[in-house]
Amino acid sequence: MPALVITSRDNPRYKTLRKLVQDANSYRSLQRVWVEGDHLCDAALSRGWQPQELILAESNAEGLTRYAAHAQRAVLLPDRLFAELSALPSSRGVGMVFALPAAQGVDPDAPTVVLDRLQDAGNVGSILRSASAFGFRQVLAIKGTAALWAPKVVRAGMGAHFALALHELADEGLVQQLRVPLLATSSHQGDFVHARAWPWPCAWLMGHEGQGVSPALMAQAQAFARIAQPGGEESLNVAAAAAICLHASAVARTGD
CATH class of the missing domain: 3.40.1280.10 (SPOUT methyltransferase, trefoil knot domain)
Known part of the structure; x- marks a missing residue:
């Protein structure tokens, strides 16, 4: 999968990503969820979640080999732009964007x-x-x-x-x-x-x-x-x- 390369923080797609990461309630209006780091990305994939976007820092080029097959599209960011998104000191430069799960009815008998x-x-x-x-x-x-x-x-x-x-x-x-x-x-x-x-x-x-x-x-x-x-x-x-x-x-x- 060829990755989309974004180099400017003024790029509209990057601005949306930044809002999703930095505004705790923005996932409701955007209907998307941000997940960062190998552990959480792997946890989502193991449960059958399919990411809309794979977001990688340039220094984590091996992430394309590891994750690209799971995502609908991949975005590559310079390390400095990924660092502005990241809240983790050791995220290894990988994040994913998932669709917010659709609302379902309450199961009255569930724990x-x-x-x-x-x-x-x-x-x-x-x-x-x-x-x-x-x-x-x-x-x-x-x-x-x-x-x-x-x-x-x-x-x-x-x-x-x-x-x-x-x-x-x-x-x-x-x-x-x-x-x-x-x-x-x-x-x-x-x-x-x-x-x-x-x-x-x-x-x-x-x-x-x-x-x-x-x-x-x-x-x-x-x-x-x-x-x-x-x-x-x-x-x-x-x-x-x-x-x-x-x-x-x-x-x-x-x-x-």
């Missing part, structure tokens, strides 16, 4: 994680990574949650995005469509996570870093869980709490 207005991109990406690792298939992000396909969230997810059905800008009504038990963490009620078996499949509800789960969603929960903290800390980071809760479900599922 699910509900994100209630989580603000931090690192927390959101980490929870997606835990969700995928522990067998959850669907994520509902309540309106106000960090943009799921923002580059920072994609990087923190470490490839989990490509294994999950993601639903953004959800509301309480969408959560009500779930037929699996809705479980919520609480600091003052419910069983300790380690002290009982939790239902599978289920939906875990993870709340805003400062405000916690909204009262409207708490009212929908069928059970509540507390996390033992013998060290005396006031609370856990929401991503750490999610990993503990989702693992507890995975253990109940496998019987390990």
Whole structure:
């Protein structure tokens, strides 16, 4: 495949790329997703995703041999222009642009994680990574949650995005469509996570870093869980709490 060579930052195609990388919400208007680095590109390809564009730095000419057959077209950039796009010190000069997945209906019976207005991109990406690792298939992000396909969230997810059905800008009504038990963490009620078996499949509800789960969603929960903290800390980071809760479900599922 002959690569399109872009040498000017004023090139319209390059300007669109830069917007996609630097504006966390631009993927919604552009309907495209930016993925950078060998690990994430390989993760997407392994899940059957086909890139619209392969973006390479000139110094990574071997990337054409490795990836060009998977992409609809290839774009070659001088290293200085790729560096302006890159947020990774070791991306090795490779990125891909994928079509934003089309919206699909909620699966009411799928193991699910509900994100209630989580603000931090690192927390959101980490929870997606835990969700995928522990067998959850669907994520509902309540309106106000960090943009799921923002580059920072994609990087923190470490490839989990490509294994999950993601639903953004959800509301309480969408959560009500779930037929699996809705479980919520609480600091003052419910069983300790380690002290009982939790239902599978289920939906875990993870709340805003400062405000916690909204009262409207708490009212929908069928059970509540507390996390033992013998060290005396006031609370856990929401991503750490999610990993503990989702693992507890995975253990109940496998019987390990």
